[in-house]
Amino acid sequence: MDFIVPLLFLLVVLFLTTIVTWGVTSIHNLESEKLQIQSRQESHQRTLRLFAEKLATVKETFEALDILVSQIWEEINAESVGIYVLDSSAELGLKQVKGAACVGPFPIFSEMSIGIEDKINENSRNRSAHFKKEIIRSGEGLLGEVIDTMSSVNFGRSQQINLPRGIDTMMAVPLTFEGRFIGLIVAVNRKHSTEPYSNNDLEEFEGLSIQAALAASLILVYTERQKQDRIVQELASYSKMQKLLLPAIPPRLGVYRFAAYQTPAMEVSGDFYDFAELDENRVLVIVADAAGKNLPACLMTSMCRSFVRCLNDRFTDVESFLLDLNRLIHAHSDPSQFVTLNALLIDMSKHECKFGCAGHTPLLLRSASGELKVLKPAGHALGMWPNDESTHFEIVSFNFEPGMKICLYSDGINEAKNRLQELFGDGRFWKLFQECAESPKKTIAHIIGEVKKFSEDTPQADDQTLMVISRRPLDV
Structure with missing residues (x-):
């Protein structure tokens, strides 16, 4: 019975050691997680700053989205990412989005482009130029359903869903700002892997979409401002012409x-x-x-x-x-x-x-x-x-x-x-x-x-x- 006391002492020491080790590890993990969050926040802030600088200098405001979509593309390690923004030229009552910026071999989702995919995908320049002409209407196809339901989706081949050619997995998140729908962001396939996106990936992507929503909102404001400036210039020309008449x-x-x-x-x-x-x-x-x-x-x-x-x-x-x-x-x-x-x-x-x-x-x-x-x-x-x-x-x-x-x-x-x-x-x-x-x-x-x-x-x-x-x- 004499060995019981040392054994209990040893068990207590091991227990306390485990607790201390767990505590140190937890603190280390918390510090590491905190550093990761801080690093990510700094990265996001840097991205938004670069985006704002780009927005202030480019002639075509949609070009400024390229820097943001590239950052998100790297963050989630996707094969391709595309951002669509609300199409202000749509008929009254019709909700539709128009391609704004994409990076990587982004697939074609627009029903109007079916049958000419090979021609469009001949080179990256063709794809980028065509993407900015693509229209996705509410209720049409997978992305149209996202616009219609205003809900994020995470698709994979295993779900028996008819995905477009070349897609193994994809995530789509509606972009909203102050309760207003302003666009759509889509990530397609993992780099160097056919592994489907997880729910954690979707949560991270939804977090990154906040940046995209802010950027898309700024784009819409800038675009509307440019239209207004052009209208003012045209009206000034009309006024001058009217006076000459x-x-x-x-x-x-x-x-x-x-x-x-x-x-x-x-x-x-x-x-x-x-x-x-x-x-x-x-x-x-x-x-x-x-x-x-x-x-x-x-x-x-x-x-x-x-x-x-x-x-x-x-x-x-x-x-x-x-x-x-x-x-x-x-x-x-x-x-x-x-x-x-x-x-x-x-x-x-x-x-x-x-x-x-x-x-x-x-x-x-x-x-x-x-x-x-x-x-x-x-x-x-x-x-x-x-x-x-x-x-x-x-x-x-x-x-x-x-x-x-x-x-x-x-x-x-x-x-x-x-x-x-x-x-x-x-x-x-x-x-x-x-x-x-x-x-x-x-x-x-x-x-x-x-x-x-x-x-x-x-x-x-x-x-x-x-x-x-x-x-x-x-x-x-």
Whole structure:
């Protein structure tokens, strides 16, 4: 029985030694795991930094994904990795992704490319170029199901799944950012092994996909920003072109003086004015405003201007001109689109005027003595209804007396608002015009100055057009 005590002592020592050894090993493993995690985090941070630097310099933002997909490819020791991003050009309600970046011999998943795999895979350049054209739609094939279900998958040959040619094992993870689906990342086959991916591999791949999701989100933002920048550049070009199309109105023509002002609320204007010398005695003045704003309204006014120029060559009278213009605009535009327009014909030899209004603002007439008249003959906006027996544009006639001044304008002037959302108003505008006895150019400067003073820093809500015409007084 004497050997029992030493034996128990020995067992206790062995137990304690085992505990200590296990503890030291655990600490070592924890430290090793901590170092691995730290090293991986540093690697991820370095990758994202390089990605950001690449994103800031490349012309085509999708090129920046190459550096990220290569890093993930090395991390999981895959034969190939591909990233798809949400296709913003897809039809409304259709969820689909488009190839963005791949590394290695990435297989073809797009159903549209079946049958031409050998040609595409002749060299890596062909494969990379074709990958960026590939579209995967929700519900189509293995990857389409991932988009549809929004669930990660881990496939292998042993699962009796019909994998594409050359695939032994693959993982696919949907990319989401702030709860929004933005793409898909796929890893295909192990390097130098046919061993299927494990669930641990899938978990690691899902962790790496967070980087890919952030990158894909940045790509979508950059792509949208590039589109917006291109749109801004195009609109700037349209604006410049539109200004060049405005007619050169002579400051003086015989005893008449002219001045015009126009400024758009946005990049391009839905207002326009035109000035045409029909012959040596007659001048046709147009001020118009298309429904809507910016590019759609700009296109509408461009079309209307073209029709006006064509009709000038066979001009007979103001009402016939408006009827023809209504017929053309109604035939070539959507029912929801229309144009309001004023047409003023001045016979400079007889000093007679004929005025027609197609749903536009009235004409203001200031006599030499300062009396104000407001003329608004009946007539509907152009393009709203086709011509029929009841279609009629009322035409008013008046003499352009010495010292008289006329104002044509768009509703962006009288409907200008201040920060309290109060309108500049007809009364205020008409009174300004009536009280101003200056030249057309100075009259416009005075009115626009008062409108800007009233509006202060309130953004301009509508296009503004103003034209003033005067006849020289007899004593000048």
